[in-house]
Amino acid sequence: GRHIRNVITHIRSYISPKQSWTTLTVDARIGLSQGAIEDLQRSGIGPHDIAARILTGAEVAATSAGGSTHTPDGYVIPYFDFRGAIAPYYRIKILDPLGGPKYRALTGYPNHIYFPPGLGKVLKSSQANYIIITEGEKKAVCAVKCGFPCVALAGVDSWRNRQITLPKDTKLKAVKVGAGSVMQATIPSGDSNALVMQDSGIVAVGFHDLLDYMVGNNMEAIIIFDSDKGGVKSQVQRAAAQLGYELRYRGLPIINIRQLILPTVKSSKMGLDDYLVTQGVKSFAGILRSCRKKRIAFPRHPNPKTFIAGRLQKARLSRKETQDVSLSILMELETRGRRLRNTSTHDMFFFNDKTHMLMDVALGNPRIMLHDTAFGTYLYQEFNLAAIDQRVVGWLAAQFHGEPGVKEAVTHRVLALPASMPGC
Structure with a gap:
């Protein structure tokens, strides 16, 4: 009788939307198989750390597009919102997937940011001014257990959604854009539909809460995805860059967006x-x-x-796409050299660390043609950027001048006698 009461108590705590993570007890592990417990232990955590619960046929059916009558060995990973309350969402981990995916999410639901149990406590006790963003719930729970504030994405691209909620009477119409076509949505008159109008429908549930907290507290985002022997796989690195662009677009300065690439030591992953x-x-x-x-x-x-x-080939770039292109150029410049500003004249320069060349930067100056400058030639040779790409050049000018990281300097013109030409 006591065992059944504990199970009922746990189920009630799970379905209550007002329940805080702090009241979930070790009863959350009731019914977990030894295989499930060992799977969690390999990540340095226990069932109570992640509030894991037993996997039943109901969760299997809810996470399978075609339904399923087989209940495999595994466990349920409940989700929480940023405040620590239970969210109406979960994913399941299947230990014997039989060729299918190991992780499955609720069918028909948008992606969610995973906030581990205990995140709020770690943020408060550690007074950290950063939050780690990783892939996979167990990794985030392990980090939080070790005292590092961390949230997780279900996949490296899962900070965004591919579903947009529209009003019931929305009219859809196919329209041509360049060589292709898209669906144009006309929402009912008088319906502002903030989800669509604010462009928030493309990001995962909880992403705005996370960004609002980080921007409001001037925190750093530390992106940590899996590493392999050769570093980070190209598709994973591409996802990390796209996440970085999104974080900048939504308010974090570039110096607060960082990626930590884990050394692989002896492991292949x-x-x-x-x-x-x-x-x-x-x-x-x-x-x-x-x-x-x-x-x-x-x-x-x-x-x-x-x-x-690829972006410049598009007939029309959105404001965000234009910013992403210019930001990718700026980040390459940052890794290859330094942005400098003359303290006296306020003229801008770019110093190439490899060639030791100092180049005048006159982006956006209508009196100076971009291709007539050494910096303009460099942009064309390295990034295929030309004066015709006016919107990208305009954003690059704003970011080059305005993003933090510009170093104040005093520039001089120096006449030097080359060592290879002593008699000149």
């Missing part, structure tokens, strides 16, 4: 939980500290030239 379990908290704290001390650690696009060329 290294996730955040793997590193914490195998290398320890002290080692991770050290590489995190080093990342935060870097002048710039914005996630670089793995192939910026192709990314930029």
Whole structure:
């Protein structure tokens, strides 16, 4: 009787939308198989750390598009909102997927940001001015358990959604855009539909809460995705860069957006939980500290030239797409050199660390043609950017001047005698 009462109590705590994570007890592990417990332990956590609960046929059916009558071994990962209250969403981990996906989410529901139990407590006790963003709930829970504030995405691209909520009487119409076509939605008169009008329908549930908190408290976002022996896979690095662009677009300055690439040590793959379990908290704290001390650690696009060329091929770029293109160029410039401002004249320069060339930057100056300058030639050769790309050049000018990280300097013209020409 006591065992049944504990189960009922746990179920009630799970379905209550006002229930806080702090009241979930070790009863959350009731019914978990030994395999499920061991799976969690490999990530350095226990069932109570993640509030895992037993997987039943109801959850399997709710997360399978075609339904299922088989209940495999696994467990349910409940989700919480930023305040720590239970969210009406969960994912399941299947230990014997039989060729299917190991992780499954509620069918028909948008993506959610995962806020681990205990996140609020760690943020308060550690007084950290950063939040780690990783992929996978277990990794975030492990980090929080070790004292590092962390949230998780279900997948490296899952900070956004591919579903948009529209009013019931919305009219859809196919319209041509360039060589292709798109669906145009006309919402009913008098319905502002803030979800669509504010462009918030494309991001995961909880993303705005996370960004509002970070922007309001001037915090850093530390992106940590899985590493392989060769570094981060190109598709994963591409996702990290896209997340960086989105964070900047929504208010975080570029110096507050950083990527930490985990060293793989002897393993062929290294996730955040793997590193914490195998290398320890002290080692991770050290590489995190080093990342935060870097002048710039914005996630670089793995192939910026192709990314930029692909965007510029579009007949019309949105404001955000234009900013993404210019930001990708700026981040490449930041990693290759430095932005300088003359303290006397306020003229802008770019210093190339590799060639040691100092170039005047006259972006946006109508009296100076871009292709007539050394910097303009550099932009064309490296990024296929030309004066005809006026909107991108305009945004690049604003970001080059306005983004934090410009170093004040005094420039001089120097006549030097080359060592190779002593008699000249």
